[in-house]
Amino acid sequence: MGSKDGTGDISEAQGYAADIDSIREAQARIAPYVHRTPVMSSTSIDAMVGKKLFFKCECFQKAGAFKIRGASNSIFALDDEQVSKGVVTHSSGNHAAAVALAAKLRGIPAHIVIPRNAPASKVENVKCYGGHIIWSDASIESREYVSKRVQEETGAVLIHPINSKYTISGQGTVSLELLEQVPEIDTIIVPISGGGLISGVALAAKAINPSIRILAAEPKGADDSAQSKAAGKIITLPSTNTIADGLRAFLGDLTWPVVRDLVDDVIVVDDTAIVDAMKMCYEILKVAVEPSGAIGLAAALSDEFKQSSAWHESSKIGIIVSGGNVDLGTLWQSMYKH
Amino acid sequence: MGSKDGTGDISEAQGYAADIDSIREAQARIAPYVHRTPVMSSTSIDAMVGKKLFFKCECFQKAGAFKIRGASNSIFALDDEQVSKGVVTHSSGNHAAAVALAAKLRGIPAHIVIPRNAPASKVENVKCYGGHIIWSDASIESREYVSKRVQEETGAVLIHPINSKYTISGQGTVSLELLEQVPEIDTIIVPISGGGLISGVALAAKAINPSIRILAAEPKGADDSAQSKAAGKIITLPSTNTIADGLRAFLGDLTWPVVRDLVDDVIVVDDTAIVDAMKMCYEILKVAVEPSGAIGLAAALSDEFKQSSAWHESSKIGIIVSGGNVDLGTLWQSMYKH
Structure with missing residues (x-):
């Protein structure tokens, strides 16, 4: 290190x-x-x-x-086969909208898991970029659980907001x-x-x-x-x-x-x-x-x-x-x- | 024409x-x-x-x-003798701050006639650029009257906001x-x-x-x-x-x-x-x-x-x-x- x-x-x-x-x-x-x-x-x-x-x-x-930088780098680094089933993320904030926009630019579906207590304006942003919204509870456990389920059901690739x-x-x-x-x-x-x-x-x-x-x-x-x-x-x-x-x-x-x-x-x-x-x-x-x-x-x-x-x-x-x-x-x- | x-x-x-x-x-x-x-x-x-x-x-x-464009053009077009007694204007808005700033940049005094009902934030802007504030009543007649008096008393040049x-x-x-x-x-x-x-x-x-x-x-x-x-x-x-x-x-x-x-x-x-x-x-x-x-x-x-x-x-x-x-x-x- x-x-x-x-x-x-x-x-x-x-x-x-x-x-x-x-x-x-x-x-x-x-x-x-x-x-x-x-x-x-x-x-x-x-x-x-x-x-x-x-x-x-x-x-x-x-x-x-700035979130569109990481989101678009992640999504455009994937090859066509990898993204063929779309992408998924969980976020109540700027990463959600960024993934929705980057997916739209790539022409693939974006499944966005959003906690029910997310601010309305952030939810609007996701909708405006054509993201497919799936609701979860507010806890990080619920968000991750729902996100994992969506991954399994759709074959979408997870776009991590940070790590x-x-x-x-x-x-x-x-x-x-x-x-x-x-x-x-x-x-x-x-x-x-x-x-x-x-x-x-x-x-x-x-x-x-x-x-x-x-x-x-x-x-x-x-x-x-x-x-x-x-x-x-x-x-x-x-x-x-x-x-x-x-x-x-x-x-x-x-x-x-x-x-x-x-x-x-x-x-x-x-x-x-x-x-x-x-x-x-x-x-x-x-x-x-x-x-x-x-x-x-x-x-x-x-x-x-x-x-x-x-x-x-x-x-x-x-x-x-x-x-x-x-x-x-x-x-x-x-x-x-x- | x-x-x-x-x-x-x-x-x-x-x-x-x-x-x-x-x-x-x-x-x-x-x-x-x-x-x-x-x-x-x-x-x-x-x-x-x-x-x-x-x-x-x-x-x-x-x-x-944009008001600084007209104010600085007006003030820097004057020769040293013309501006030696400073400038004066009447305004409750952006022209007031612009004249104060342009005068400061030219290194001359600015007398700004402001109606008593002007918004506090605009008055603050004038102060922040070192303008010398003279209060008038809200009417255009009062503003012009006070402004004319300041011109006569100080010999300052009038910087018109528009015309x-x-x-x-x-x-x-x-x-x-x-x-x-x-x-x-x-x-x-x-x-x-x-x-x-x-x-x-x-x-x-x-x-x-x-x-x-x-x-x-x-x-x-x-x-x-x-x-x-x-x-x-x-x-x-x-x-x-x-x-x-x-x-x-x-x-x-x-x-x-x-x-x-x-x-x-x-x-x-x-x-x-x-x-x-x-x-x-x-x-x-x-x-x-x-x-x-x-x-x-x-x-x-x-x-x-x-x-x-x-x-x-x-x-x-x-x-x-x-x-x-x-x-x-x-x-x-x-x-x-x-």
């Missing part, structure tokens, strides 16, 4: 699920199906943070989030693009949940420039990654509680080694800070982001970051704005509850 | 306040001070409209609206840019208020391509331009009533001839359509726009447009998203009142 000191030496990283080659392959594979999203900046926000920030706006990505080589490689194309757009970036702040996005981002970025710092931004009510890093092993939580509905998953066996070795630090922020950051994105950047998408800015503004050694070494910071799928009603409630 | 049939022959347009040369001069003059804003598009929205739409996102412009060669030329750089970015556009839909933006846009676009159609989008509660076009003379209204707070001004003697001759049609939409369009901008484009900024999309989706001859001749439509300065509370109220 790779180095464990977080300095970014990944020359020995043969054991990771993905690498710069698989990420470059993904970039070529998915190019026809994804947007090259813009990088935005704001002198007002830079003045507040005291650093130069570069917002990689995956909220403008197809289906409104797969192709998913991780697809998500890693975000940092390839960002470093093409702004090569001088010295630090990237990435939302962390199951670790698919940050693993891909870290593997690509540290291969291109080993001195780049990779910082994870994690909500206080789902801080399993911070706890895992502290414990040196995967920690899961009995329950999670955060407005960032996209950041409630736990690390998997393929993402954990990358997070353990290549993520320099985890910055934990509370929901109030997330909502404040969403508001700044809306009012200053003029960009609609979901809570999970705003957490990177919240981390950049946090005292925890300002008191860390990374603060003093960072001057040009990439912020991955992971997605923009948010219900206006939910947005308002979150704004004014706090 | 130019042709009156709206076909766009402006070779004889010597009488207009601005022309392609003054607009190109403006583009060179303001380049260091403004953003080249991105053009966005959405296959989902295209499918709804049945045309290809190109959103010119001036909501991402400095100070959150000036430099303002119109500055605003016209929006369509120069748009047609550089998407040369194949055949129609541009532009919000209309006092006519500064649409005059500049029409003069530049029709000089580059006389067959481009220029359509104005106007709120029903402030439809003085539609009435003026129908009457063949400037009509003003005793009062206005629309959520689009940026679209309540009336045509001036410099903008009216351009609107009369070069604007092919005025599409009038009601506030409900504006709010629906704002919501689509937020939920689909992921862009925060103010009501005035969303009106172009509302017009593109309107029955009035679909029933016009312009509909059949248009296939690639530029939409000027004029600004993004909106208070989240106001946004929410507007969303759910309707």
